[in-house]
Amino acid sequence: MTDARFAAEYEGPLLEVSDVKTYFETDRGLVRSVDGVSFTLERGKTIGIVGESGCGKTVLSRSIMGLLPRRGLVRQGSIRFEGNELIHLTPKEMRAYWGSQLAMIFQDPMTSLNPVMKIGKQITESIREHLDVDKDFAYELAENLLRSVRIPEPARRLREYPHQLSGGMRQRVCIAVALAAGPKLLFADEPTTALDVTVQAQVLDLMAQQQSERFMAMVLITHDLGVVAGRADEIAVMYAGRIVEKAPTSVLFRDMKMPYTQALLSSIPKLADESHVRLATIPGRPPDLVNPPKGCKFAPRCAYVQDRCKEEEPPLTPSTSPGHEFRCWFPVGTPEGEAALERNKQKGLRATEALVAADTVET
Amino acid sequence: MRVVQFVVVLWLVATFTFALIRIIPGDPIDILLPTQKSNLQAKAKVKEVKEDLGLDKSIFTQYVNYLGDVVTGDLGKDYGSGRPVTDILKKALPVSLQLMLYAQILALAIAIPLGVFTAYRAGTRADRALNATAFGFLAMPNFVLGLLLSFIIGAELKWLPSVGYTPGWLDPIFDSSRTGNFGDHIQSMILPSLTLAVGQIAVYMRLLRSDMIATLQENFITMARSKGLSDRRILWRHALRPSSITLLTVAGLNVGTLIGGAVVVEVIFNMGGMGKAIVIELNEKQYVALQSLILVMAALFVLVNFLVDVLYAIVDPRIRHARAAH
Numbered sequence: 073m074t075d076a077r078f079a080a081e082y083e084g085p086l087l088e089v090s091d092v093k094t095y096f097e098t099d100r101g102l103v104r105s106v107d108g109v110s111f112t113l114e115r116g117k118t119i120g121i122v123g124e125s126g127c128g129k130t131v132l133s134r135s136i137m138g139l140l141p142r143r144g145l146v147r148q149g150s151i152r153f154e155g156n157e158l159i160h161l162t163p164k165e166m167r168a169y170w171g172s173q174l175a176m177i178f179q180d181p182m183t184s185l186n187p188v189m190k191i192g193k194q195i196t197e198s199i200r201e202h203l204d205v206d207k208d209f210a211y212e213l214a215e216n217l218l219r220s221v222r223i224p225e226p227a228r229r230l231r232e233y234p235h236q237l238s239g240g241m242r243q244r245v246c247i248a249v250a251l252a253a254g255p256k257l258l259f260a261d262e263p264t265t266a267l268d269v270t271v272q273a274q275v276l277d278l279m280a281q282q283q284s285e286r287f288m289a290m291v292l293i294t295h296d297l298g299v300v301a302g303r304a305d306e307i308a309v310m311y312a313g314r315i316v317e318k319a320p321t322s323v324l325f326r327d328m329k330m331p332y333t334q335a336l337l338s339s340i341p342k343l344a345d346e347s348h349v350r351l352a353t354i355p356g357r358p359p360d361l362v363n364p365p366k367g368c369k370f371a372p373r374c375a376y377v378q379d380r381c382k383e384e385e386p387p388l389t390p391s392t393s394p395g396h397e398f399r400c401w402f403p404v405g406t407p408e409g410e411a412a413l414e415r416n417k418q419k420g421l422r423a424t425e426a427l428v429a430a431d432t433v434e435t
Numbered sequence: 436m437r438v439v440q441f442v443v444v445l446w447l448v449a450t451f452t453f454a455l456i457r458i459i460p461g462d463p464i465d466i467l468l469p470t471q472k473s474n475l476q477a478k479a480k481v482k483e484v485k486e487d488l489g490l491d492k493s494i495f496t497q498y499v500n501y502l503g504d505v506v507t508g509d510l511g512k513d514y515g516s517g518r519p520v521t522d523i524l525k526k527a528l529p530v531s532l533q534l535m536l537y538a539q540i541l542a543l544a545i546a547i548p549l550g551v552f553t554a555y556r557a558g559t560r561a562d563r564a565l566n567a568t569a570f571g572f573l574a575m576p577n578f579v580l581g582l583l584l585s586f587i588i589g590a591e592l593k594w595l596p597s598v599g600y601t602p603g604w605l606d607p608i609f610d611s612s613r614t615g616n617f618g619d620h621i622q623s624m625i626l627p628s629l630t631l632a633v634g635q636i637a638v639y640m641r642l643l644r645s646d647m648i649a650t651l652q653e654n655f656i657t658m659a660r661s662k663g664l665s666d667r668r669i670l671w672r673h674a675l676r677p678s679s680i681t682l683l684t685v686a687g688l689n690v691g692t693l694i695g696g697a698v699v700v701e702v703i704f705n706m707g708g709m710g711k712a713i714v715i716e717l718n719e720k721q722y723v724a725l726q727s728l729i730l731v732m733a734a735l736f737v738l739v740n741f742l743v744d745v746l747y748a749i750v751d752p753r754i755r756h757a758r759a760a761h
């Protein structure tokens with residue numbers, strides 16, 4: 073049963089992603105952008121996918137949607153939507169899902185609307201592709217959609233072009249386009265990253281409201297843990313193409329185990345902080361996805377790193393709380409972890425002392 | 436603003452052609468009236484030329500008078516046959532205009548679907564085969580192609596007239612004494628238009644292909660796909676228009692090439708167009724008539740590119756609004 077219309081009675085989770093791998097063949101070699109990601113998502117729920125830029129969030133979401141260009145693409149694993157396997161479907165077959173079952177909001181509202189097509193056309197073409205309605209009725213629906221995403225003067229906006237709207241308004245139009253055919257699952261790939269800080273919360277709240285009204289599930293992608301904090305039911309933290317920690321939101325914030333998650337959290341810009349500067353950025357760069365390090369991918373940047381981390385990649389292991397998994401040999405807040413951190417601090421101190429000593433000898 | 440540009444360009448062209456005839460070595464009278472100097476009739480003619488061109492006046496007065504003539508639509512005459520240039524134009528201009536129009540439409544009508552298709556299938560065998568074929572035609576000189584078509588499809592197979600011209604819809608507008616026959620007109624125009632069009636196809640196709648490939652990488656195309664639209668709709672409704680600005684520009688500039696090509700094609704197919712008229716005036720050394728014909732062609736070129744400028748705003752609303760804001 074690949075026809076989505078007959079799958080409405082499916083009892084299992086809406087989306088089951090298991091061991092999805094997405095590689096690109098390039099001149100440099102195989103880029104392992106997504107390397108074995110698994111998660112499930114129930115109807116009406118939100119999963120937040122968080123990680124630094126370049127860790128594979130966009131590739132993961134487009135891979136699940138089947139939207140990646142196929143040349144040089146290697147895609148493995150299983151993506152089940154309402155029980156139907158999607159990973160082998162051709163783009164033609166995916167059209168049965170695009171828009172009506174799965175929809176997407178992109179990071180940059182400046183470039184994701186067609187610059188030479190009126191807003192009204194861009195919404196109604198989506199409506200008319202999926203619903204058997206005439207043009208006038210489609211425009212009525214479009215006007216209501218714009219109203220529901222709180223765009224003032226919706227009738228006038230329908231006759232305008234994207235460049236006549238502000239960034240925030242454009243992202244609302246993108247949301248309206250994505251909602252047009254009533255999808256069951258919405259991917260939002262950094263939906264507010266390109267927007268002014270002042271409109272970010274408005275747009276996120278709007279999405280949350282539409283989501284609960286429509287009982288729609290959402291994959292909310294961001295590099296900012298603060299964005300998903302109050303909005304996701306579950307959070308998956310990604311690093312170098314894999315999930316390194318996953319937990320229900322409240323559990324994650326109470327009891328994070330991965331040093332990477334902790335580092336991400338301390339890099340959240342505090343709104344109260346006038347300067348909006350990041351408190352701390354994680355030192356170093358994410359690893360090369362063609363030749364990743366042998367052990368834990370985060371080891372070269374980790375404050376807790378031990379010899380074992382550089383040799384053996386930790387598996388995704390369950391913690392004591394249900395639904396909480398992480399990849400770490402020396403987790404935050406455990407005796408081993410704290411001992412590891414302490415050892416590194418001592419070593420660091422000794423290294424600094426050695427430097428100072430070397431300095432004094434020279435002078 | 437654009438009208439000012441238009442006038443300035445035409446003024447420059449007029450000045451250039453004015454200068455050209457005065458720069459050619461020798462007495463303009465000897466050149467324009469080479470054989471008839473002795474008899475009385477000829478004397479009258481010499482006088483006429485002198486007065487028309489104002490050769491006894493200063494160069495500055497000549498220039499001002501010339502510009503005045505051009506502005507009032509007096510384009511001089513062929514002093515050999517005595518025909519005013521406006522008469523020549525009435526007959527010849529619609530022939531060339533229709534030929535170039537059809538050739539341009541034909542070239543675009545073939546190149547646009549091919550450009551869209553090869554961009555969509557970029558890198559495949561079909562893409563490479565079509566590109567190679569189009570470039571093969573590009574390499575073929577249009578007089579060779581014209582003669583081949585005229586000989587095979589016209590003279591041998593007799594599917595279409597091998598030479599000649601039947602007036603169409605534009606000729607009666609220029610010259611009320613002519614009547615058009617649309618069916619015959621189209622038949623007489625197919626081979627010449629095709630000859631003129633073929634060389635443009637590869638150029639247009641490649642341009643559209645590369646712009647289209649770039650457009651297909653844009654975020655809004657991914658967005659359009661994520662809406663579940665058909666590939667056909669995405670290509671034609673979403674990608675084509677934003678990819679066509681370069682094509683439009685080059686199609687406008689290419690009118691220059693078309694004018695040159697039309698001269699050759701009109702001679703091969705024996706059509707009484709501007710090309711033919713220019714060749715005749717050139718052979719007769721009728722430089723006054725010649726400069727006026729060239730001026731008209733230049734005006735045509737400028738006018739077309741002026742229209743292209745207007746089309747930009749229709750194709751891209753951002754350009755329209757930016758202009759309106761000024």
Ligand SMILES: Nc1ncnc2c1ncn2[C@@H]1O[C@H](COP(=O)(O)OP(=O)(O)O)[C@@H](O)[C@H]1O
Nearest residue numbers: 096103105124125126127128129130131132361
């Ligand atoms: N088409 C592609 N070809 C090769 N590498 C790619 C391609 N798309 C993405 N990548 C690589 O995959 C990695 C993950 O990218 P992306 O998913 O965009 O990161 P994120 O969205 O988390 O910032 C990056 O290192 C990027 O360079």
Ligand SMILES: [Mg+2]
Nearest residue numbers: 129130261262
């Ligand atoms: Mg991204």
